[in-house]
Amino acid sequence: MARHRRTSRSSSREAPANQVPASGPRLTVAKKLLFSLVATILFFMAVELILMVAGWQPVLDESDPYVGFFSLNPLFVETVGADGARRLVTAQNKMKWFNRQCFPRRKAANTYRIFCLGGSTTYGRPYDDMTSFAGWLRALLPEVDRNRQWEVINAGGISYASYRVVNVMHELLEYDPDLFVIYSGHNEFLEARTYGNLSETPGLVARLEHILGHTRTYTALRRLVKGTDRGNAPLDLRGKRSLLPSEVDTLLDSALGPQVYHRDDELRKHIVTHYEFNLRRMVRMGRRAGARVLLVTPASSLSNCSPFKSEHRADMTAAAREEWESSFTRARELFKSGDLKGAIHAANRSVEIDPRYAGALYLRARIRLALGNDAKAREDFVAARQEDVCTLRAPNEILQVVRRVASEMKTPHVDFAAYVDRVSPHGIPGDNLFLDHVHPTIEGNRDLAVLLITCLRDAGIIASPADLDARLLTTVTERVMRRVDRTKQSAALRNLSKVLSWAGKKEEADGLALRAVQLDPDDAETQYQAGNAFMRCGKIDEAIRCYQRTFELNAEYAAAVNASLGFAYAAKGDQDQAMEYYLKALTLNPNFGDVHYNIGVICEDRGETEDAMRHYRSAVASRPQHFVAHSRLGMLLAKQQKWDEARAQFEQALRINPNFVEARVNLGKVLARQGHTTLARQQFRWVLRRYPGHPVAKAELDRLE
Numbered sequence: 001m002a003r004h005r006r007t008s009r010s011s012s013r014e015a016p017a018n019q020v021p022a023s024g025p026r027l028t029v030a031k032k033l034l035f036s037l038v039a040t041i042l043f044f045m046a047v048e049l050i051l052m053v054a055g056w057q058p059v060l061d062e063s064d065p066y067v068g069f070f071s072l073n074p075l076f077v078e079t080v081g082a083d084g085a086r087r088l089v090t091a092q093n094k095m096k097w098f099n100r101q102c103f104p105r106r107k108a109a110n111t112y113r114i115f116c117l118g119g120s121t122t123y124g125r126p127y128d129d130m131t132s133f134a135g136w137l138r139a140l141l142p143e144v145d146r147n148r149q150w151e152v153i154n155a156g157g158i159s160y161a162s163y164r165v166v167n168v169m170h171e172l173l174e175y176d177p178d179l180f181v182i183y184s185g186h187n188e189f190l191e192a193r194t195y196g197n198l199s200e201t202p203g204l205v206a207r208l209e210h211i212l213g214h215t216r217t218y219t220a221l222r223r224l225v226k227g228t229d230r231g232n233a234p235l236d237l238r239g240k241r242s243l244l245p246s247e248v249d250t251l252l253d254s255a256l257g258p259q260v261y262h263r264d265d266e267l268r269k270h271i272v273t274h275y276e277f278n279l280r281r282m283v284r285m286g287r288r289a290g291a292r293v294l295l296v297t298p299a300s301s302l303s304n305c306s307p308f309k310s311e312h313r314a315d316m317t318a319a320a321r322e323e324w325e326s327s328f329t330r331a332r333e334l335f336k337s338g339d340l341k342g343a344i345h346a347a348n349r350s351v352e353i354d355p356r357y358a359g360a361l362y363l364r365a366r367i368r369l370a371l372g373n374d375a376k377a378r379e380d381f382v383a384a385r386q387e388d389v390c391t392l393r394a395p396n397e398i399l400q401v402v403r404r405v406a407s408e409m410k411t412p413h414v415d416f417a418a419y420v421d422r423v424s425p426h427g428i429p430g431d432n433l434f435l436d437h438v439h440p441t442i443e444g445n446r447d448l449a450v451l452l453i454t455c456l457r458d459a460g461i462i463a464s465p466a467d468l469d470a471r472l473l474t475t476v477t478e479r480v481m482r483r484v485d486r487t488k489q490s491a492a493l494r495n496l497s498k499v500l501s502w503a504g505k506k507e508e509a510d511g512l513a514l515r516a517v518q519l520d521p522d523d524a525e526t527q528y529q530a531g532n533a534f535m536r537c538g539k540i541d542e543a544i545r546c547y548q549r550t551f552e553l554n555a556e557y558a559a560a561v562n563a564s565l566g567f568a569y570a571a572k573g574d575q576d577q578a579m580e581y582y583l584k585a586l587t588l589n590p591n592f593g594d595v596h597y598n599i600g601v602i603c604e605d606r607g608e609t610e611d612a613m614r615h616y617r618s619a620v621a622s623r624p625q626h627f628v629a630h631s632r633l634g635m636l637l638a639k640q641q642k643w644d645e646a647r648a649q650f651e652q653a654l655r656i657n658p659n660f661v662e663a664r665v666n667l668g669k670v671l672a673r674q675g676h677t678t679l680a681r682q683q684f685r686w687v688l689r690r691y692p693g694h695p696v697a698k699a700e701l702d703r704l705e
Contacts, residue, residue, distance in 0.1 A: 122156025136449030490520030593623030
């Protein structure tokens with residue numbers, strides 16, 4: 001008989017006697033992972049909170065992962081006055097880069113302390129603190145808000161880039177700051193830096209390290225592994241930082257000047273990234289100390305600042321290079337002659353061949369401006385600044401960083417670059433607001449101070465301000481200008497003129513020299529520079545008066561003055577008077593190469609061939625790089641049918657300056673006379689590729705063919 005199962009539902013729910021009843025539903029794997037993640041996050045949040053209470057700071061707020069310094073010296077040192085008061089004054093060993101400043105160690109009640117940070121613009125170059133935007137703030141703030149005491153300290157350092165400004169700010173945090181005004185960005189490319197293996201680090205790894213660098217937990221772990229690093233240790237975790245000296249050592253200080261610069265797009269990206277890192281870091285530093293931070297977008301000149309160095313695109317072929325040179329030279333010559341239509345056509349072709357050559361962009365901008373095409377001219381001026389290989393003006397990327405950081409970090413911001421565009425003729429800033437490539441005029445600095453005061457008012461920092469109307473501004477301006485030392489102002493312009501002349505920017509240098517001599521006509525060096533400026537402008541009589549005045553003021557200029565007077569009288573066509581001054585100059589300096597050359601020219605004009613050759617030989621002996629003297633000597637040797645010697649002189653001239661057309665034409669003639677017709681054709685064809693209408697080269701080539 002078959003057995004039957006029990007089918008009762010109640011009995012089916014009974015558990016076996018040895019089974020433990022379940023306490024609840026089991027957790028899924030996803031929930032376990034979620035709870036673990038939450039627990040981990042809470043743990044690290046607790047660690048972060050504990051470290052924050054203990055005073056730890058994120059490593060990226062304490063040190064710079066890009067650069068370190070061998071040593072750092074304080075900007076301000078404490079002194080005790082006769083009244084027993086403790087004051088902070090600029091350290092003597094910092095006076096080469098900073099203005100002398102003095103302020104109380106302890107901030108008085110109801111005092112609002114402002115530190116102005118940055119480079120030479122903040123410093124007030126080419127002048128000093130008095131007419132800097134910091135100086136104007138110091139003069140204007142008490143007039144617009146009398147409810148508190150205002151202290152404005154100028155901590156701008158000449159040639160200081162943002163990574164050096166950060167170190168200055170570190171020190172200033174100890175001095176009870178209320179506000180930092182940061183005008184930085186023009187000096188980021190001044191010093192030689194490398195970024196080690198940054199470019200080799202995978203992007204994800206670099207971003208992860210950057211995120212972790214903002215945590216205190218990472219800081220603690222890092223110190224546990226590597227020890228303390230406050231920003232000056234030689235290396236960070238990956239050993240990628242550049243080590244810099246304690247004070248500025250610019251690339252421009254080398255003998256090559258701007259020529260030491262070369263295009264490096266990858267390095268430029270790193271420099272801009274580093275700049276943004278520093279800007280964000282300074283905003284955080286100020287806030288952590290309870291101070292406000294105000295950023296200024298740096299501005300620069302466009303219309304009166306030719307590029308410091310131009311460089312061709314890397315993939316230029318020889319044929320493209322030759323066509324470019326022909327177009328560029330033709331555009332420059334046509335523009336100089338006033339043929340704007342022909343000039344713009346040639347300029348367009350040169351830019352089409354090489355859109356990265358800054359000099360061609362600048363030339364086309366000037367032609368377009370002369371044609372009245374203001375918008376396109378501005379585009380080219382900006383492009384010329386962008387492609388300037390010697391980046392001494394903040395490029396667009398730097399301006400965008402300031403605007404982005406100010407917006408994202410919600411910090412007060414004055415867009416000075418936008419302001420100068422807005423108030424400049426045709427929207428192209430130039431000598432209306434700038435003395436050179438980046439340094440504002442005295443009025444430009446005052447305008448910036450007014451913009452800063454407006455920003456402070458909008459930010460609620462200035463309480464119950466008086467209106468900064470035209471009458472008040474005029475009164476303050478007159479008071480400030482009465483204190484300006486015209487002699488020092490003239491010397492500043494003169495020195496700036498010398499720097500620009502050294503950089504090859506003769507036109508800009510001449511304008512400053514003429515302004516300097518108006519301010520101080522009793523300085524010999526200023527008079528001499530003004531004389532050179534007048535000569536280049538074609539104002540020979542004014543130049544002669546300046547040279548004569550130079551000698552009256554200082555007889556030590558005798559050799560240079562006599563040489564310059566000889567050149568001036570030669571330009572007037574008075575060879576006898578010119579020769580008299582040249583011989584006086586040689587009496588004082590027998591190795592004056594340029595004077596020997598100039599005498600040689602006069603002798604050659606007079607038919608005194610042997611004397612001319614003697615002086616040309618003395619010129620190249622004194623100045624071996626005098627390629628024109630080599631060429632003129634070669635011409636005289638060719639007239640005497642000394643073909644080998646003549647050829648050697650022309651070839652030497654071309655080794656020094658391969659683009660010297662006169663030497664190349666004459667070398668072709670000598671080669672033809674020697675029977676080297678193939679080589680001669682090469683020289684004439686080279687000239688005709690650049691100057692298709694060159695009559696001598698065309699005639700000689702036709703004769704050979």
